[in-house]
Amino acid sequence: MLKRLLSLLASGLMAAAVFATSAHADVLQTVKQKGVLTVGTKADYRPFGYLDPSGKIVGFEADLAADVAKRLGVKLELVPVVASNRIQFLQQGKIDMMIATMSDTPERRKIVDIVEPSYYGSGTNVMAPKSAHLTSWDQLRGKKVCLIQGSFYNKELQEKYGVEGVAFPGTAEAYAALKNGNCVGFAYDDTAIIGEMQKPDWADYEMPLDSILFVPWGLAVNQGEKGFADFMSKTITDWHKTGMIQQLEKKWGIKPTKWAQEMHDKYK
Numbered sequence: 001m002l003k004r005l006l007s008l009l010a011s012g013l014m015a016a017a018v019f020a021t022s023a024h025a026d027v028l029q030t031v032k033q034k035g036v037l038t039v040g041t042k043a044d045y046r047p048f049g050y051l052d053p054s055g056k057i058v059g060f061e062a063d064l065a066a067d068v069a070k071r072l073g074v075k076l077e078l079v080p081v082v083a084s085n086r087i088q089f090l091q092q093g094k095i096d097m098m099i100a101t102m103s104d105t106p107e108r109r110k111i112v113d114i115v116e117p118s119y120y121g122s123g124t125n126v127m128a129p130k131s132a133h134l135t136s137w138d139q140l141r142g143k144k145v146c147l148i149q150g151s152f153y154n155k156e157l158q159e160k161y162g163v164e165g166v167a168f169p170g171t172a173e174a175y176a177a178l179k180n181g182n183c184v185g186f187a188y189d190d191t192a193i194i195g196e197m198q199k200p201d202w203a204d205y206e207m208p209l210d211s212i213l214f215v216p217w218g219l220a221v222n223q224g225e226k227g228f229a230d231f232m233s234k235t236i237t238d239w240h241k242t243g244m245i246q247q248l249e250k251k252w253g254i255k256p257t258k259w260a261q262e263m264h265d266k267y268k
Contacts, residue, residue: 123214126207140163142164
């Protein structure tokens with residue numbers, strides 16, 4: 001009797017596992033059936049995802065999400081996420097997919113499926129007064145440059161490019177120091193600089209250099225969703241092939257990136 005009970009229990013557990021895997025792997029079909037695609041995006045990171053005056057999430061990544069929904073023939077629901085909860089929202093099923101300025105790292109690949117190719121990414125650049133007339137990184141050698149304490153790129157900027165780093169605990173302090181002339185420029189994530197420069201306060205500043213230390217961003221789905229991942233891989237490839245990424249750079253006031261051009265040339 002005990003053996004029979006154990007056998008039935010084992011069979012039940014196996015069936016449940018198969019059912020769970022099947023259900024988990026059918027998200028793409030579920031999206032089509034319910035007629036709604038739920039995507040986690042930023043709502044506080046201009047111009048990639050932010051709130052317009054009506055409270056609607058708009059931006060570069062919101063446009064990408066809208067294109068996915070259009071391809072699937074479903075409605076789009078955008079859910080605001082931040083760095084601390086975006087992966088949790090995906091794992092908990094609160095969103096079907098995540099397009100939220102997330103860097104592609106080996107650690108994150110262990111817990112979600114990051115789709116290839118990368119759809120975009122960010123690098124390190126400098127925000128500086130137009131009056132500085134910066135045209136190359138070499139001009140910063142021996143100059144005071146505002147940095148954020150603990151940033152991964154600080155060491156290379158100081159050792160390879162010879163900047164004299166002036167580190168601050170946060171961006172508010174760094175931006176204030178830049179305005180006060182305490183440093184010739186502020187080295188930071190180029191996509192964050194783009195968003196900051198869209199504010200009227202920075203009309204006399206620019207991001208004049210070519211970005212360095214590029215880090216790709218990962219569009220993510222839950223682990224095991226092979227059908228969805230394959231569909232998104234083809235979609236991202238098409239974004240590069242058709243030049244959609246470059247069109248969105250232009251639409252949202254983003255300085256054309258060398259990476260986007262290289263990806264377009266690769267897939268066209």
